[in-house]
Amino acid sequence: MSLLEITDLSVGFATEDGLVQAVRDISLTLDEGEILALCGESGCGKSVTAMSVPRLLPPDTTRLSGSVTLDGRELTTLPEAEMRRVRGKSVSVVFQEPMTSLNPSFTVGYQITEVLRRHESLSRQAAGRRAVELLELVGIPAPQRRMKEYPHQLSGGMRQRVMIAIAVACEPRVLIADEPTTALDVTIQAGVLDVFRDLRDRLGTAIILITHDLGVVADIADRAVVMYAGRAVEQAPVTELFAHPRHPYTLGLMKALPSAAVNGRLAEIPGMVPSPLSDPDECAFHDRCPRVQADCRLSRPPLVRQGEDHLAACFHPGGQS
């Protein structure tokens, strides 16, 4: 049994235009100390998949089916009061924009100690000492002084480190990081990714990293799931995925990168993502796919094993090793 198991997860949102199906039949597992990347372009469902774990989706409009278990315990049906203990304690989240997720009217120190006092029942002094340790852990210089500062006094990179410190305050089993470095400069990004690596190495934290950046995936992830139109289309250990991408969409993403230009041209992926309002019984990528054949329009290719520890949802996969 894996630490986290997501099985046949589907998530839709009720809207005026009908049910928007954001995630369809996703299954994945996460082991202790593993860094799993969920990647894909805007609207592919990567964030919704991850946010289903701590149940941070609007309860009134979300239509969720399937199962999410943490240490064998089902989270989707857990009463909200118990779920609150899971959030912050066992599962915590780092968002893209640290300025909007930190409270501007409280000091950094207050915001970290609050978490510790609530979830760990530490005394004020003990929480304060632990908070300084946490700021040190995420590489913030002069942590004693920073404790007394407000979010606006910190740079973007520092704020993101504070968010990570808060997220790991209770040593969560699972850390979900949603585009944690997208708003940061590259020289700052490298340091923040090092913090994640360090947490994994020292505390064995399992991390779900949501990102659109294949460079970040290549740098830090152990395994990656590529999503397209709400479904997982490919899943493999990172070195295997980049060496032998099977799904034409994964290959398309890699070839579209400016660094992959051939003779001054980039490979484009023609067409557009299908509407999340429809759910055709065909491969969702067929009308953009360079390898499309008649069968792709007749039924949906299942996500199946195509090589050792490598899953892809394609009838005509490439990249055989």
Next chain:
Amino acid sequence: MILRIDNLVKHYGAVRAVDGLSLEIGEGEVLGLVGESGSGKSTVGKCVLRLTEPTAGTIELNGRDITHLSRRAMRPLRRDVHMVFQDPYSSLNPRFTIERIIGEPLLRHKVADRRETSRRVAEMLEKVGLRQEMRSRFPHELSGGQRQRVGLARALILEPKLVVADEPVSALDVSVQASVLNLITDLQRDMGFSCLFITHDLSVVEFLADRIAVMYLGKLVESGPTKEIFARPRHPYTQALLSAAPVADPVRQRQRRRIVLGGDVPSPVDPPAGCRFHTRCPLAYDECRTVEPALKDPRGNGHPAACHLVTADRVPDAAATR
């Protein structure tokens, strides 16, 4: 030279956004202006378009000093230089049709009547790869990639000599970004405009710039031909920047030597004395803390850098310190 910027300074109150920057763009040349947040790269673009008044220095467009031209005197010159913004949604009037948005520069400069405008809009739609039926649509009905194509069509309809593009593909997904970058390359080749391409993304300028200029805290630290900059970066900051951008290849990425810079970018209100990069530079020594390095090109190969350690026979190696 299409554009010549000499010793440009722009201060916003106490913020020294640009602090003495010189650069040139030749005819048909694409210059990638690279830097991180707060480097002042966008301010340079705004000064070139006179969207903001320079504090000091001169800007010459096509040999003419435009630094202090009045609004009225500037107006005819606006035909020669156009801007493409990062977020095409907030830069397109939501209440105008695509036809009106693209054709508006022609009407504003009174260079075409309605019929001629309509014909040229059709031509531009074709050039940027949008279907003709798009002309009656509104910006909100378009995808991000389509909106950026509209932004390009509007910027190019007057056939400007210079296009200032500020992060035009940064908000786009990779697959959309690829098609917009290909389009910019094609249009630039066909129409021959010069381009000041402002971005934080090194891989994008490597793809499309002829030359690259790197900014740090309001100053130019290095410039040179794109291939040169990537193969032999001279300034420690450029070296750090190149090493920090992860490559999409796990085997290579995990073997790369990385230069991790300590600390944060200092505030442009109170930039460090001496070399502005010295607070984060792994190679900084006494002189760097007091004497500001001049931009010099010791080998005379069009690849100047502002670092005390750069000499004719020596290039610093920021990775060698760890």
